[in-house]
Amino acid sequence: MSKNPTANQPPVELVASDLMGPGVVACPNPKMTLWSTHPKVYIDVVTAGEGKCPYCSTVYRLKAGEVVHGHH
Template sequence: METVNMSQPEAVVEVTAKDLQGPGVVFCPNPKMTQWSSHPKVYVDLSHSGEGRCPYCGTVYRLKAGEKIAHAH
């Protein structure tokens, strides 16, 4: 995971398929955040649009360009 510096005040984190914790989800806060215990752990769903926002801190998680989400059948 890498944080992308954007002009927006909220953080944007690009994730790869290997960063996913299940079919299309990541958790926030993630272990690489400086304040990883700043709010309860929540799962952010990226499976619909490739992007999701944490309801607590506003961090945006975005699937990196070219990455695919493996869907369970």
């Protein structure tokens, strides 16, 4: 049995309105059932189009074609 319940989960797809601050998303996110399993971290998803949580390995990815204003 895996110790990491999110290891085999598909990426979390994001739209621009899901982002906080300068193109980041917080993990754990409010939709997670185990929201308190690790400290809150902010993951940059704008620079590479996706980012991975260093604690739970959840991958957050911008939806294809999504435009984030103020970033190129």
